[in-house]
Amino acid sequence: NAGVTQTPKFRILKIGQSMTLQCTQDMNHNYMYWYRQDPGMGLKLIYYSVGAGITDKGEVPNGYNVSRSTTEDFPLRLELAAPSQTSVYFCASGSPHNLQPQHFGDGTRLSIL
Amino acid sequence: KNEVEQSPQNLTAQEGEFITINCSYSVGISALHWLQQHPGGGIVSLFMLSSGKKKHGRLIATINIQEKHSSLHITASHPRDSAVYICAGRYPQFYFGTGTSLTVIP
Numbered sequence: 001n002a003g004v005t006q007t008p009k010f011r012i013l014k015i016g017q018s019m020t021l022q023c024t025q026d027m028n029h030n031y032m033y034w035y036r037q038d039p040g041m042g043l044k045l046i047y048y049s050v051g052a053g054i055t056d057k058g059e060v061p062n063g064y065n066v067s068r069s070t071t072e073d074f075p076l077r078l079e080l081a082a083p084s085q086t087s088v089y090f091c092a093s094g095s096p097h098n099l100q101p102q103h104f105g106d107g108t109r110l111s112i113l
Numbered sequence: 114k115n116e117v118e119q120s121p122q123n124l125t126a127q128e129g130e131f132i133t134i135n136c137s138y139s140v141g142i143s144a145l146h147w148l149q150q151h152p153g154g155g156i157v158s159l160f161m162l163s164s165g166k167k168k169h170g171r172l173i174a175t176i177n178i179q180e181k182h183s184s185l186h187i188t189a190s191h192p193r194d195s196a197v198y199i200c201a202g203r204y205p206q207f208y209f210g211t212g213t214s215l216t217v218i219p
Contacts, residue, residue: 033207042117042199042209058206090156098144098203101158109154 002026006091006105013081013112021076021108023091031094032074033058033102034066036087043090049074050096081112117202119210126217132187134213136200143203145183147174150197150212159185159198190217 007022025032030051035043045058049068063085065077074093078085088109094102120135136145147159160167160174162183167174171190176183187194197212 035209040211042211043201043207044209045206048206088154092156096205098163098205099161101146101161102207103158104148104156107154107156 004091004093004103004105006089006108008108009106010109011111013078013110015081015083015112017081018077018079019081021078021089021091021110023074023076023105024072025074025091025093025103026072027093027103028071029093029095029103030071031096032068033092033094034064034074034076035090035092036060037090037107038087046076046089078110083112086110086112117200117208117210119198119200119213121213122211123214124216126190126215128191128217128219130190130217132190132194132215132217134185134198134200134215136183136185136210138181138183138200138202140181141204143205145174145176146201146203146207147183147185148199148201150199152196156199187215192217192219 004025033048034046037043044060047066049055055066088107090107091105092102116139118137144163146161150156171188173186195216197214199212201207201209
């Protein structure tokens with residue numbers, strides 16, 4: 001089982017460039033999430049989606065955009081990359097049931113120089 | 114405010130020791146999630162619980178709703194248990210603690 005697949009695993013961007021982080025899940029989960037993890041900080045929610053066509057902001061959405069055209073895919077778009085967006089990004093998926101855990105991708109390590 | 118706090122931040126133990134990691138949270142969670150983050154960065158779910166206790170192998174998770182507190186215990190710790198352990202409260206969105214970095218020395 002592939003689970004949650006994120007690409008790329010590593011990327012270096014220049015300030016002002018744009019890019020899309022890809023996330024795909026094959027578990028037919030309705031819920032999908034994008035988090036960022038900074039050193040010494042807990043995972044912070046950027047955006048989430050409860051189903052195809054439905055997205056909403058999390059704690060730290062500024063500088064990012066998302067779309068959810070299919071159940072499987074939840075890409076995260078960075079426009080005009082800034083050094084503050086240097087982080088490790090995790091995509092996760094899950095169900096609305098309370099005791100069902102989230103499943104995480106392996107992460108994308110992004111540096112903005 | 115949805116807060117999740119963990120203690121300790123860092124923990125070093127000798128192989129074989131019994132380990133406890135603590136997590137406290139504010140009102141309103143529907144479930145508590147314990148996760149393990151390996152040195153390579155991957156995040157794996159350990160437990161989801163809303164009451165009582167769960168056990169898997171040498172890992173035990175407990176939650177006390179009245180005290181808004183959960184603990185993760187590792188019995189007979191082993192160097193392969195070295196990792197960062199993270200708790201998260203489901204509010205319904207997840208709010209994460211900053212993690213406990215565990216090192217088990219042979």
